[in-house]
Amino acid sequence: MSTVGDGALQDYEVPAGSRDELIDADGSPLPHATKLLAALERLGPERLEAAGRRRDTIFMQQGITFEVPTGDGERRDRAWPLDLVPRVLTAAEWTAIKRGLAQRIRALNAFVDDVYHAHEIVRAGIVPWSLVVSRPQFARPVHGVRPPGGVYCHVSGCDLVRGGDGRWRVLEDNVRTPSGISYVIENRLAMTRLMPELFEGQRIRAVDHYPSLLLDALRAVAPGVDGEATVVLWTPGPMNSAYFEHAFLARQMGIELVEAGDLVVRDAVCYMRTTSGLQRVHTIYRRLDDDFIDPLEFRPDSLLGVPGLVRAYRAGTVAIANAVGTGVADDKAVYHYVPEMIRFYLSEEPILENVPTYLLTDKRLREHVLGRLHELVIKPTSESGGKGVFIGPQADAAQRERQTRLIEELPERFIAQELVHLSTVPTEAGDGRLAPRHVDLRPFAVFGEEIRIVPGGLTRVALSPGSMIVNSSQGGGSKDTWVLDDGESGDLAPGTLPAQRPPRLPDVRYGGWHGQAQQQQQ
Amino acid sequence: MLARIAHELFWLGRDLTRAEHTARTLDGVFHADIAGAPGERSISLSWEAVLTIIGGKPPAPGEGAAGEETLGVVAIVEARPLGRDQTARLLTLDSGSQASIVSCVDRARERGRILRDVISTEMWEALNSFYLSLGRYDLAAAMRTGPYSVYHEVKERCALFWGLVDRTMLRDDGRAFLEAGGRIEQADMMLRMLLVTVPGASERDGHESEAIALLHAVGGAQAYRRAVRDAPTVGPVVRFLLYDGSYPGSVASSVAALRDALSDADAVPRTSPPVLRLERLIAELELQRRTPETGDALDAILGRVQGELALIDRDIGDRYFAIAVLAAVHL
Numbered sequence: 001m002s003t004v005g006d007g008a009l010q011d012y013e014v015p016a017g018s019r020d021e022l023i024d025a026d027g028s029p030l031p032h033a034t035k036l037l038a039a040l041e042r043l044g045p046e047r048l049e050a051a052g053r054r055r056d057t058i059f060m061q062q063g064i065t066f067e068v069p070t071g072d073g074e075r076r077d078r079a080w081p082l083d084l085v086p087r088v089l090t091a092a093e094w095t096a097i098k099r100g101l102a103q104r105i106r107a108l109n110a111f112v113d114d115v116y117h118a119h120e121i122v123r124a125g126i127v128p129w130s131l132v133v134s135r136p137q138f139a140r141p142v143h144g145v146r147p148p149g150g151v152y153c154h155v156s157g158c159d160l161v162r163g164g165d166g167r168w169r170v171l172e173d174n175v176r177t178p179s180g181i182s183y184v185i186e187n188r189l190a191m192t193r194l195m196p197e198l199f200e201g202q203r204i205r206a207v208d209h210y211p212s213l214l215l216d217a218l219r220a221v222a223p224g225v226d227g228e229a230t231v232v233l234w235t236p237g238p239m240n241s242a243y244f245e246h247a248f249l250a251r252q253m254g255i256e257l258v259e260a261g262d263l264v265v266r267d268a269v270c271y272m273r274t275t276s277g278l279q280r281v282h283t284i285y286r287r288l289d290d291d292f293i294d295p296l297e298f299r300p301d302s303l304l305g306v307p308g309l310v311r312a313y314r315a316g317t318v319a320i321a322n323a324v325g326t327g328v329a330d331d332k333a334v335y336h337y338v339p340e341m342i343r344f345y346l347s348e349e350p351i352l353e354n355v356p357t358y359l360l361t362d363k364r365l366r367e368h369v370l371g372r373l374h375e376l377v378i379k380p381t382s383e384s385g386g387k388g389v390f391i392g393p394q395a396d397a398a399q400r401e402r403q404t405r406l407i408e409e410l411p412e413r414f415i416a417q418e419l420v421h422l423s424t425v426p427t428e429a430g431d432g433r434l435a436p437r438h439v440d441l442r443p444f445a446v447f448g449e450e451i452r453i454v455p456g457g458l459t460r461v462a463l464s465p466g467s468m469i470v471n472s473s474q475g476g477g478s479k480d481t482w483v484l485d486d487g488e489s490g491d492l493a494p495g496t497l498p499a500q501r502p503p504r505l506p507d508v509r510y511g512g513w514h515g516q517a518q519q520q521q522q
Numbered sequence: 523m524l525a526r527i528a529h530e531l532f533w534l535g536r537d538l539t540r541a542e543h544t545a546r547t548l549d550g551v552f553h554a555d556i557a558g559a560p561g562e563r564s565i566s567l568s569w570e571a572v573l574t575i576i577g578g579k580p581p582a583p584g585e586g587a588a589g590e591e592t593l594g595v596v597a598i599v600e601a602r603p604l605g606r607d608q609t610a611r612l613l614t615l616d617s618g619s620q621a622s623i624v625s626c627v628d629r630a631r632e633r634g635r636i637l638r639d640v641i642s643t644e645m646w647e648a649l650n651s652f653y654l655s656l657g658r659y660d661l662a663a664a665m666r667t668g669p670y671s672v673y674h675e676v677k678e679r680c681a682l683f684w685g686l687v688d689r690t691m692l693r694d695d696g697r698a699f700l701e702a703g704g705r706i707e708q709a710d711m712m713l714r715m716l717l718v719t720v721p722g723a724s725e726r727d728g729h730e731s732e733a734i735a736l737l738h739a740v741g742g743a744q745a746y747r748r749a750v751r752d753a754p755t756v757g758p759v760v761r762f763l764l765y766d767g768s769y770p771g772s773v774a775s776s777v778a779a780l781r782d783a784l785s786d787a788d789a790v791p792r793t794s795p796p797v798l799r800l801e802r803l804i805a806e807l808e809l810q811r812r813t814p815e816t817g818d819a820l821d822a823i824l825g826r827v828q829g830e831l832a833l834i835d836r837d838i839g840d841r842y843f844a845i846a847v848l849a850a851v852h853l
Contacts, residue, residue, distance in 0.1 A: 062643075063635070063650045238636045250639035257639045262524050273845040275528045275695060276789050 014436045015466060017164050017421035021439075022088060032090045032484060037426075039198045040085065045432025051084055051194045052428065058193070064186055066241065081477035082187050084195055087425045087439060087459045094455060094483045097160065097168055100352030101443060102451045103342060105156050108175055108329045109447065110345040112152040115328055116143050121344055127337050134412070135334065135381075137176075137327025139290055141297040141310050147323050148221050151447050154321035155214065155285075157181075157457070160352070160441045162423040169355050169420065171440065173330040173338065175322060177287050180458040181210055181444045182245040183478055185252075187458075191480040203485040205455035210444065211252035214285070217448025218253075221319045222282040229282040232258045232272060236288045236304050246287050265308035268315040283319045290324055332381040332415050333359060356418045360411040369416040370407065373400050377417045378407070391468075393419060422468050425479065427461055438462045439479065440470050456481035523695040527640055528787075529843040531696050534633040535703025538680055541626035543711040543740075544576050544613055545676035550739025552669060554732075555606060569609040575714045576613055576621050610669060615661040623676055624661070627653055641700075642690035645683060652679040677741075698787035699842070702780055706835060709776035712763060713828045715740060720760055720820070733759040745769045760820060764827075765811035773827065774807045784838070796837035803830050 012027070014020045022033035029037040040048070059065065059079035066080060089097075114121050115132055116139075122129045132138060157178030159171045188207050192199060215231065222229030235246035237259050250257035262272050263281065271278035286293060292302040297310040312318045328334065336357045339350040358376075360366045369376060378390040390403045407414050424436035443457030459479040460470035470476040551572050616622045634641065634649040655675065664672045684704070691697050719736055733754045737743040740763065749768060752758040766772045781800040785791040792798075810823055 060654065061651050062647055063638075238632075243635075244638075247635075247638035251643075256524055256527070258524060259526065262526055273525045275523050275525050275699075275787065275842040275845075277845070 012426065012434060012436060014424055015421075015438075018424050018436075018438065019162070019164050019166055019421075020424045020426075020436055021162070022426055023436075032486075033088050035201055036086065036088055036198060039200065040426075040434070043195075043197060047432075048084060048428055049432035052432075055079070055082060055084065055190060055194055058190065064190075064244065066244075080183065080186070081463065082190055083427050083437075083461055083463075083477050083479045084191070085426050085428055085434065086191065086198065086480040086482050087441075088482045088484060089456065090484055091486050096351065097443065098453050100168070100170075100350070101158060101445055101453055103346065103348060103351055104158065104170065104173070104338060105153055105175075105445055105447060105451055107338065107342040107345050108156070108173060109151065109153045111334075111341050112175075112323070112326050112329050113146065113150055114345075116145065116325060121341065124344065126340050126344055127334070131333060132328060135328050135331045137290060137325070137331060139298075139325030139328070142314070142324045145314050145324075147319055148223065149449070151221060152323035152326050153329070154217055154221065154323070154447050155444070156322075156447070157442045157444045160443065161355070161420050162441075164421045164423075166423075167353065169353050170335075170338070171355055171420070172332070173335060174442075175326045175330045176289060177322070178442070178444065179242045179245050179287075180442055181454070182248040184444070184454065184456065184458050184481070185210065186248075187478060187480045202482075205483045205485050207454050207456060210446070210454045211249060213446045213448075213452050213454070214249070215253040215255070217446045217452075218283045218285055218319075218321055220448040221321065223316055223319055225282055230272075230280060231283045231285065232256045232263075232281055234258050234260075234263070234284050234286040234288065236260075236292070240287075242287065249285075260304050260306055263306045263309070265306060265312050268308070268312045268317055270306070270309060270312045270318040281318060283321060285321045290327055293320075293324070332379055333412070336415065355420055358416040360407055360414050360416060366407065366411055370404055373404065375419060377419050378403055378414050379417065380414055381412075391419070422462075422470075425459075425461065427463070427477075427479070429465075435465065437465070438468045438470065441481065455483035523699070523787075525843055525845045527637065528695065528699045530633045530637055531640065531699040532703035532838070532843070534630055534637065535700045535705075536707040537626045537630040537633065538683060539704045539707040540711065541623045541630070542677055542680040543708070544621070544623050544626070545673040545680075546741045547572060547575065547711075547715065547739045548610055548613060549670065549673040550735060550741075552606075552610070553738060554735035569606055571718045572613070573609055575711075575718050607665070610665060611662075614665065614669065614672065624656055627656055627676075640696050642686065644690050645686045648679065648683045648686055652683070655679070693786075695787045698783045702783040702787065702838070705776045705780040705783060706831070706838075708771065709773050709780065710828075710831055712740060712771065712773050712776070713824060713831065716760060716763060717824050717828065720756065720824070732756075737763075740771055742769060742771050745771075757815060757820075761811070761815070764823070765807055774804070774811070777803055777807065777831075780834075787842070794841055796834050796841060799830065799834050799837060803827065803834070 012023060014023070022030055022037065024030050056079045059082070060077075064080045065077040111121065119129065121127050122132065153175040155178065156173070156175045157180065158173050160168050161171045162168050185208050218231045219229050222231065231253070232255055233246055233250045233253070235243060235257055237243070240246070247257055256262075256272065258272055263284075264271050264273060264278065266278070270281045270284070272281050288304060291299045292304045294307065294309040295302045295305045296307050298305070309318070309320075310324065313320055313324060335354065336359055339354055342348055342350045358365050358369050360369060369378075372392075374392045374395070376392045378392070380388040390399070392400070395403070422438035422440060425439050426434040427437035429435040429437075439459050439461045441457050441459050443453055445451055445453045459481045461477045461479050462468055462470045463475055463477045467475075551569065555569070612619050613622050615624050617624050617628065619625065631649050631653040634646050638646050661672065687697065687700065691700075715736075733756050734743060737746050737754060737759060742763065746754060746759065746762050746769075749766060750758055750762055762769065762772065764773050767774050767778065769775060777800060781797060781804060784794065784797050784800065788794045788797060807827070
C-alpha cells in the first residue's frame, strides 16, 4: 500500500499482493519511470482527459474499433480502448524476457516436430502419449510432414504476467493464430500523435518493423520457387472479429488478403483465382484454426476451408504458417510440461517460469486442489480466449459446488493454477486521475530463419478497479508498451554472428523441401 | 489481382458514383421544382421521372431484396405519384431502399472495410467518415430546412474520395477496376437521365429553362456555357452530354475512360471482349457526333448506346469476375 503526494498520482493505492511497475512501495517513481511520470505531472489531468476524447474521435474515424455485443443482441462498434499512460520496461528486463521467450519457442517447436515424428519425449517418459493424442488439436493428417527448416511455430504470442515477487511468468502459450500485433503498432502511432510530450527525452525501441519481419519469415519458408514467392494472408472473412488485423497485416506486407473462395487446389498445387486466371500460391499465412482449413481432412462441415489443401501441404507445394497441428503445443495440459521440454530438447534451464499448475488426473493432487478451490484458478484445457475460466476467490459456494462436480466428472478436461496477483501500472481512471490497474503482456515472436521478437508487445489492462480480467471483450483496455533503449541491450551485433548457422533440428537442411521430397519418393 | 477483390472495387466505384449522381439529380430537381415556371414542360424533369431514373436501377449482385425494393417503388409510382418530400426522402435517407444515397454509402463503406488492405488508409478514412457523417446528421431535419447542404456534402465527400484515389492509390489493376466501376456507372446514369427526360422529336423546340435544369441536374451547366456557343435548347444540350469528349461527365468521356481503365487492367486487352466492344461504341459515338442531327435519330441512338452498355457490363463480369462467382456457386 502506498500513497503519493498531490497531482495526477493523488491517492494512488496499489492493491495488496501486487506490485506496481512504475511506482515503488513508498510511493516514489522507479528510476526508469521518472521522466514519464514527470511528463504526466506537467501535462495535468485536464489535458490527459482532453487527449482521451481526441483519441476516441480519431479511432472512430480511422475505424480502429472492435465489436461489442449490446444487451438487445445487436453488435456495436466501439473505439479501441487505448489507455494513454504507457507501460515502461527497461532494456535489461526486456533482454531477459526475450531470451526466455526464444528459448521457450524453440522448445515448443521441437516438441511439435517430435510429436509428429520420432516421439522421443514420449519414449523418455516425460510426456504421456495418451495425453498428446487425446488433445483435440492433435492433427493426425500431418503425421510425418516436416516443413522447410523444421519451423512449425512461425508466429507465436505467449501471455506473460508478473507476480507480487516481481518475476515474469508464462501464463499461456499461443502458437496457433495469436492476434493483437496490429494494435501494438496502432497504439504506438496513436501515442506519438496524441501525447508527443511523453516521448521527449526518451529513447524507445520501434515496433513498426513487425510486418517486414513477418514477410521475410513467410518468404523464407516458401517451397522452392524460381521467382518471388507469392505469400497470401488467409482470413475467415470480414465478419471475423480480428478482420481489422488481417487487413492491417496484409496492407502492411503488401500481400493479398484471401478468403477460402479465392483459393483452389488442383493436382496438389494451391492457386488463387485472379482476374487473369489461376495464380500459384507458395505460402499461406492463415488466420483460422486447423479444424476449418480443409473439409476433406478435418471438419467436413467447414465452409471456410479449401478442399485438398492438406494434400498440397503434404506434397510440399505450399507452406502453411503456422504449420498444421501446432495446436497440440499450446494446449493447457501440455503447458504443464514446457519447462521439462526445455530441459529435454535444449539441455537448458528455463529462463521464464510457468505459473504453478496442477493436472487433475492424479487422484491425490485432485483432492488437494478441490480442498483449495477457493484460492485457485481452474481452466478448461483446449479452450482459449478466457472461456470457462473459474476464479476461486471470486466464486460463491454454489459456483464452487458446480465446478467440483465438473472436475470429478471429467478431471482430464481441467487444470488448476495458482492465482497470480498481476502487477499494476498507473492508468487513466476516467477523469484524468491515475489509478493502479492490473496488466498482462503478450509479446509477439516471428520464427523464420531465426526467432525475432518485437520489443514490448501488447499490454492488456483491466479497466475496472481490482479486476484481473484483461480481455477486451470483457471491458479490458490496452497500453502502449515501451522498451527503453538505454544502451544495455545485451544483443549481439549482427557482425558477430557466423555466416552459416547450424540447423535447428538435427538432419534438417535449411531452405527448400528436398529432404521431404526424397522421403516421399522412398 | 484477386477476382473477388476486383469485383468489390468495381462495385465500390459504382456505389459511390451512384450516390454522387443521385445527389446531383435531386439537387437539380429541387431547384427546378422551386424555380421553374408551372405549365407545359418539354424536358420532363419531375419527381416521377427522378424515381424512374434512380429507383428503376437494376440491383447490384448479391442484393436479393433490392429487386423487390425497386419494384416496390415503381409500383407506388404507378398507384399514386409521390410528392417532393416523399421522393426526396426515399432516395436520400431511407436506409431500407437500396437506391437511396444512405444505402449506397453504407454499401461503399462495407466494401471499403473488406478492401482495407487494397485501398490506401486515407481512402478508407474518407469512406468511413463519409458514412459516420451521414449517420451523425439529423437528415430528416436537414431535408425539411433545405436539402442543399446534404447534397453538397455528398458531392464533396465523393470528390474527396476520388481525389484521394488520384493522390494516394497505386496505379495498378485495383485502381483500374475502381475507376472502371465509377465510369460505367456515370455513363449509365447519364443515359438513364437522358432517356427519361428527353421528349420525342416533335416537341423539341425552345424550352430553354428546362434544358438548363437538365444541365444543372448533371452538374454540367457551366461547362456547357463555356464549351458551346448555342443557346441551351434541348438538341445541343443532349448532344453535348452525349458526345462532347471535353466534358468529363459526358457519355463519350465516360466510355473512353472506361476503355482506358480496362485496357490497363487487362494483360491482353486486344483479346478482351469488353474492350473490343467499347472500341466499337467509341467509334460509333464519334461518327454520330460528326453526323448532322436528323429528326428522331437521337432516341434511337440513346437506346442503342444503353443496350451496348448493358452488354459491356455483362462482358466485364464474364471476363474478370466470373471465376470468383464460380467459387461462390461451388461453395
